[in-house]
Amino acid sequence: MYFDSIMIAIISTIAILAFTTVIPKPQSSSQTTDMLRQSIWLMGFFSVFIAPFVEEILFRKILLSRSNIFISALFFGSLHAQVSSDVYSSLYPAIPTFLLGLVWGYRYKKTESIKQTILMHFTYNIIIVGLVAASKWV
Numbered sequence: 001m002y003f004d005s006i007m008i009a010i011i012s013t014i015a016i017l018a019f020t021t022v023i024p025k026p027q028s029s030s031q032t033t034d035m036l037r038q039s040i041w042l043m044g045f046f047s048v049f050i051a052p053f054v055e056e057i058l059f060r061k062i063l064l065s066r067s068n069i070f071i072s073a074l075f076f077g078s079l080h081a082q083v084s085s086d087v088y089s090s091l092y093p094a095i096p097t098f099l100l101g102l103v104w105g106y107r108y109k110k111t112e113s114i115k116q117t118i119l120m121h122f123t124y125n126i127i128i129v130g131l132v133a134a135s136k137w138v
Helices: 002-022 027-038 040-066 069-079 087-091 094-111 114-136
Strands: none
Touching: 002 094, 002 114, 040 069, 040 094, 040 114, 069 094, 087 094, 094 114
């Protein structure tokens, strides 16, 4: 049961990394990555341990119980948009996050287990934080 969630998270991570490789990254979209690199331990702790619990309870457990998967994913993606001078730079991080919200929302509806979506979110974030940390020292 949990193994499936981990595998879905890993496949989602690979798909999102492929998506962001194909879609050209705007120049100003590295704001979050730069923040993460500057304080890797603090941002890493927040991204890996705090965000999955808070965001999954908010977007899957609370919002999804009152709306549908699309609306929940839309709000989830919107939370990850960045302030920028142009729309493309602002929405660039929100698009893959919206897609993750669709996958995680579907998984939550199918299993009715917040633990599974928290595990998926944790797995995704730990891979991303690990890649950012590795790029800091390379």
